[in-house]
Amino acid sequence: MAQRRAFLSRTTLTVALALLAPLSLSACGSNTGSSGGGAGTLRVMDAYVDQPDKQVYAKVLDACGQRNGVKIEREAVPGASLISKVLQQASSRTLPDVLMLDNPDLQQIAAAGALAPLGDFGLSADGYAKGVVDASTYQGKLYGLQPVTNTIGLFYNKDMLDRAGIEPPTTWGELTSAAKKLTSGKRYGIAFSAPATREATWQFLPFMWSNGGNEKNIATPEVAQALQLWVDLVKNGSASKSVVNWGQADVNDQFKAGNAAMMINGPWQFPVLDEEKGLHYGVVQIPVRKAGGAPVVPLGGETWTVPRTGNAQRQAKAAKVVACLNSDKNQLSLAAERQTVPTKTALMDKFAAEQPRMKAFIQQVRDARARTGELGKDWPKAATRIYTAIQTALTHGATPAQALKQAQDG
Known part of the structure; x- marks a missing residue:
């Protein structure tokens, strides 16, 4: 999922999945909501309730439906309610024919038996970026295909850096020095998102992973070094103490208003930033x-799945719609319209040439990592531990090592 929206809390998701676990696969495979009749109409459920995404996907879904001889009945559910609705529908056997999921949620929903392996319909993820495939795979089987993805980079105000004689930083040392030099008056050198939510985890992962840290055990020197960087930026005044309350939209507001010379954020902010006349900005990879090191960043975005509805004909048609959403043409058009990155590696160079400001994101996506790649369906617990440690270090004065050990042991 693009991190622009907040989905159901992972604590709630874990509890809901525990309640769903006793359901057998046969129960999920007898869907009274979608199994009646032939495959003339397919029910599709996603979380694109806001424009322009809502209209973008309405158009492409209708076109894919027409191409495959079916009418699309689409339901857009607010992100915070999507997973709870999926679980309720799995329990009541009324799952849609095509379902969009935030990619970190897929493995947990697949583990509950609610999704059909796409290999059953002859679909594969050959040619997709490895991290994208990992995110949509559970126990060796592919359950989703993701047409576009996103990640985060370092945005910088070109005019501010030019006046200060500073090049966009590529290392932590350069980032620390630049942020300190750019801090003046009410303007901070850098802004990032560190609230007690998974947005903080998402933003911290590039620093943790690129330094050799691992979510299996966050109480390590490598992770402590990454967290120390964030602590130092706040302590020396280069970043606001309010980062512990800022979501990514808040960070973008600070950057757009000129209150931060640099920020960590994603390409979904381009339309908002472009509204500000006179704002000249660029994007580079995460330092x-x-x-000489290469940043290791997390993959965002949504994957499309075929739920177990108990109707083989409808499932086969649903798989064709999922394949259509992932065609080369649709990957490129969706990426351009949504400020995202195509997930097929063969399309990335072409897209970079057409959309040069996406270059830093495309470079990072090639080797980006799925958040569920190491821990699978247990990832949400690690995500909570990470943002808890960040909060403890930034707000309670604990050293990074202490905060990380406390979170890991807790």
Whole structure:
């Protein structure tokens, strides 16, 4: 999922999945809501309730339906309610024919038996970025295909950096120095998102992963070094103490208003930033600890799945719609319209040439990592531990090592 929206809390999701677990696969495979009749109409459920995404996907879904001889009945559900509705529908056997999921949610929903493996319909993820495939795979089987993805980078105000004689930083040392030099009056050198939510985890992962940290055990020197960077930026005044309350939209507001010379954020902010006349900005990859290193970033975005509805004919048609959404043409058009990155590696160079400001994101996506790649359906617990440690270090004065150990042991 693009991190522009907040989905159901992972605590709620874990509880709901525990309640769903006793359901057998046969129960999920007898869907009274979608199994009646032939495949002339398919029910589709996604979370694109806001424009322009809502209209963008309405258009492409209708076109894919027409191409495959079916009418699309689409329901857009607010992100915060999507998973709870999916679980309720799985329990009541009324799942839609095509279902969009935030990619970190897929493995948990697949583990509950609610999704059909796409290999059953002859679909594969050959040619997709590895991290994208990992995110949509559970126990060796592919359950989703994701047409576009996103990640985060370092935005910078070109005019502010030019006046200060500073090049966009590529290392932690350069980032620290630049942020300190750019801090003046009410303007901070850098802004990032560190609230007690998974937005903080999402923003912290590039620093943690690029330094060799791992979510299996966050109480390590590598993760402590990454967290120390954030602590130092706040302590020396280069970043606001309010980062512990800022979501990514708040960070973008600070940057847009000129209150931050740099920020960590994603390409979904381009339309908002472009509204500000006179704002000249650029984007580079996330800085790494040592020169020459490559940033390891998390993959966002949504994956499209075929729920177990108990109707083979409808499922086969649903799989064709999922394949259509992932065609080369649709990957490129969706990426351009939604400020995202195509997930097929063969399309990335073409897209970078057409959309040069996406270059930094495309470079990082090639080797980006799925958040569920290491822990699978247990990822949400690790995500909570990470943002808890960040909060403890930034607000309660604990050292990064202490905060991380406390979170890991808790």
